[in-house]
Amino acid sequence: MTARLVVLMVSVLTAACGAGGTAIPEVSDARIGEPTGPNAALYFTATSNGPSDKLIAAGVDVADSVEIHQSIIFDDGVAGMEQLDELFLPQGASLVLEPGGYHVMLLGVDRLAVGQTVEVTLVWEKVGTMTILAEVVDPAHTMGH
Amino acid sequence: MAGTRQSHIVTRLIAVVAVGVVLVGCGRAVATGDLQGVVIESPQPKPSFTLTDTDGEPYEFYERTEGKLTLLYFGYLNCPDICPVHLAQIGEVFKQIPAVARDTEVVFVSVDPDRDTPEAIRDYLDRFDHRFVGLTGTEKELEEAQIAAGVPPAFTVGEGDGYAVEHAGWVIAYAPDGLNHSIYPFGTRQTQWTNDLQILVSIEGES
Numbered sequence: 174m175t176a177r178l179v180v181l182m183v184s185v186l187t188a189a190c191g192a193g194g195t196a197i198p199e200v201s202d203a204r205i206g207e208p209t210g211p212n213a214a215l216y217f218t219a220t221s222n223g224p225s226d227k228l229i230a231a232g233v234d235v236a237d238s239v240e241i242h243q244s245i246i247f248d249d250g251v252a253g254m255e256q257l258d259e260l261f262l263p264q265g266a267s268l269v270l271e272p273g274g275y276h277v278m279l280l281g282v283d284r285l286a287v288g289q290t291v292e293v294t295l296v297w298e299k300v301g302t303m304t305i306l307a308e309v310v311d312p313a314h315t316m317g318h
Numbered sequence: 319m320a321g322t323r324q325s326h327i328v329t330r331l332i333a334v335v336a337v338g339v340v341l342v343g344c345g346r347a348v349a350t351g352d353l354q355g356v357v358i359e360s361p362q363p364k365p366s367f368t369l370t371d372t373d374g375e376p377y378e379f380y381e382r383t384e385g386k387l388t389l390l391y392f393g394y395l396n397c398p399d400i401c402p403v404h405l406a407q408i409g410e411v412f413k414q415i416p417a418v419a420r421d422t423e424v425v426f427v428s429v430d431p432d433r434d435t436p437e438a439i440r441d442y443l444d445r446f447d448h449r450f451v452g453l454t455g456t457e458k459e460l461e462e463a464q465i466a467a468g469v470p471p472a473f474t475v476g477e478g479d480g481y482a483v484e485h486a487g488w489v490i491a492y493a494p495d496g497l498n499h500s501i502y503p504f505g506t507r508q509t510q511w512t513n514d515l516q517i518l519v520s521i522e523g524e525s
Contacts, residue, residue, distance in 0.1 A: 206398065206399075206402055206403075206406075207445075208398075209395075209398075209402045209405075209406075209442055209445045209446070210395040210396060210397075210398065210402075210438075210442050211395065211396055212396055212397075212398040213398050214398040214399045240480075242399070244399045244400055246400075246487055246503070246504050246505075249470070250486060250487050250488050250503050250504075251470060251484055251485065251486055251487060252397075252400045252484065252485055252486070252487030252504060253475060253482060253484040254397070254399070254475075254482040255475075255482070256476075272399055272400065272403050272504075273399065273400060273504050273505060276398070276399050278398055278399075279398075280480070311406055311410075312402035312403055312405070312406035313403065313406035313407045313409065313410045313508060314406075315403060316403060316505075316507075
């Protein structure tokens, strides 16, 4: 009984924190590897503030088009990549986009300078559209140290 | 780069078995205990192959890199996620430690000859370090070079202009003694590169 009460209270708190009653995910660590070729990758961490959701699209002004991708490192070390329709953000958990895993690929990207910030629109299935700022970083620093 | 995924999986399995044999091999001629990459217990000699550099000239890999620490990587320019991380991390060590840069040859082999022109490869590598060597070749030459280096040959996946290339995700390090004492899979950290390149440049041959 006590446990159920705690769950209820957490629900109320979570709802209170959402902007205008919605549950927009919190996005942090948004970064784009400085473009070195025709394409660049955008990474970020999205943390759920409510029910599960799905990232269904993204947009930027600095590239011809945008796709959601997953890099795959096979057991034998071979690297591959595939396009996905959406990324799942579990309830109360985080969705992490990082090198070697999920990323938003910017195809036909403009030349961008390290330190520059880029406005990115993320489209979620439930909460809709949000705008974030991603910083352009040296590719050596996309995955940290 | 045609071929079924099945046949490539077989090639891969053979490569894995070969690596497995290498790993259980015995004997270690030099002190590689402080290396943080994947240490090859029975190091293999540097292969011999000739490809074309970004000036359009033949590049004899074995001869041109003899006596130098040589980092060999097979990748492609449209890859935004894995290839630039390796190259940028090595470039970072070059910036921090000029002695390593002086004694190291970084050789990037494009395995996407249809899209990656020599000019585009040069432009790409210059964004990391203008000393990096870029190579290309015919599909047959590239396949032979990959097999000579002990990596499964890359192949294309998907249709149209936006196809992806599956390729070996690791960098092979040949020390100045001409042996690959270690390899660097994707996920290698900057600090590991910095540590290992300083050790590897000083592994000299006995003769």
